[in-house]
Amino acid sequence: MYRYSMTQWIVGDEEIEYSFQRLKKYGYDGIEFAAEPALLDADRLNELMKQYGISCTSLCGIFPEERDLSSGDPGIAGAAVQYLKDSVDFAVAVGAPYIIVVPSPVGRIKPLDACPYEEAWKNAVNHIRMAADYAREKGVRFAIEAVNRYETYLVNHLTGALAFVKEINHPAVGLMADLFHMSLEERSISDSLCMISDYLMHVHVADNTREAAGLGSTDFKTVLRTLDRIGYQGPLTMEFLPRIADPYAASDMGTHAKLMDLYAAQAINYMKILENSVE
Numbered sequence: 001m002y003r004y005s006m007t008q009w010i011v012g013d014e015e016i017e018y019s020f021q022r023l024k025k026y027g028y029d030g031i032e033f034a035a036e037p038a039l040l041d042a043d044r045l046n047e048l049m050k051q052y053g054i055s056c057t058s059l060c061g062i063f064p065e066e067r068d069l070s071s072g073d074p075g076i077a078g079a080a081v082q083y084l085k086d087s088v089d090f091a092v093a094v095g096a097p098y099i100i101v102v103p104s105p106v107g108r109i110k111p112l113d114a115c116p117y118e119e120a121w122k123n124a125v126n127h128i129r130m131a132a133d134y135a136r137e138k139g140v141r142f143a144i145e146a147v148n149r150y151e152t153y154l155v156n157h158l159t160g161a162l163a164f165v166k167e168i169n170h171p172a173v174g175l176m177a178d179l180f181h182m183s184l185e186e187r188s189i190s191d192s193l194c195m196i197s198d199y200l201m202h203v204h205v206a207d208n209t210r211e212a213a214g215l216g217s218t219d220f221k222t223v224l225r226t227l228d229r230i231g232y233q234g235p236l237t238m239e240f241l242p243r244i245a246d247p248y249a250a251s252d253m254g255t256h257a258k259l260m261d262l263y264a265a266q267a268i269n270y271m272k273i274l275e276n277s278v279e
Helices: 016-026 042-052 074-094 117-138 158-168 179-185 189-195 220-230 247-252 257-278
Strands: 004-007 030-034 055-060 098-101 141-144 173-178 200-205 236-238
Touching: 004 016, 004 055, 004 257, 016 030, 016 042, 016 257, 042 055, 042 074, 055 074, 074 098, 074 117, 098 200, 117 141, 117 158, 117 173, 141 158, 141 200, 158 173, 158 189, 173 179, 179 189, 179 200, 189 220, 200 220, 220 257, 236 257
Parallel strands: 004 030, 004 236, 030 055, 055 098, 098 141, 141 173, 173 200, 200 236
Antiparallel strands: none
């Protein structure tokens, strides 16, 4: 059986203990915190994890314009690299084995005039490699995420993500698979998972509508069979969202606890039923 987790940044300004109560109620094993070391209290999170018997499966990096790893501006790039290093320290503090990293800002859908695509790619490779040296020293890894073309521009599909990670060529850098983004960008989710199997560290679960699994048309049974075939042993982390255009807007929204409760229950129940049916 897989370990099931849910990312925390999607719940808006919800009190963190309520998030833990939800996860405990519906049978989750883990939580994915936002990589916001300046905003989250590691000591309190550790107390809550101990109290509710829930572990930290990962950190989800948050990459607005001011954390642009593809930037050629030394000040912006330096701040982005420092953000990754600070997130590594936070990961160590809460026991997260890896951090999800998006190489270009979410919300920027084309290169800047002053920084063409090829230059941005090279910058991101170099900056993530720099931060990865620090991560390796601390026993933390980076999981590169391909984000669809409507939200960013540099790494949109897993073919590109695989090339990106191979170019970084660092033992502390691998890949994650986000099933929502894959539903938009991959010709075959199964084939793409097989293609990246040697680098796959983490999986985000949402249906093609970005709602909870089972509410759209994604073939999760085939996904589970493929993950089993390639020997994936990491967690399955729910990252569903309300139907909004800007994903980061969810972190600024007021609490929508009832919807998150419904999605949390729907997602884990559906995935566990499918998991039992393919064993």
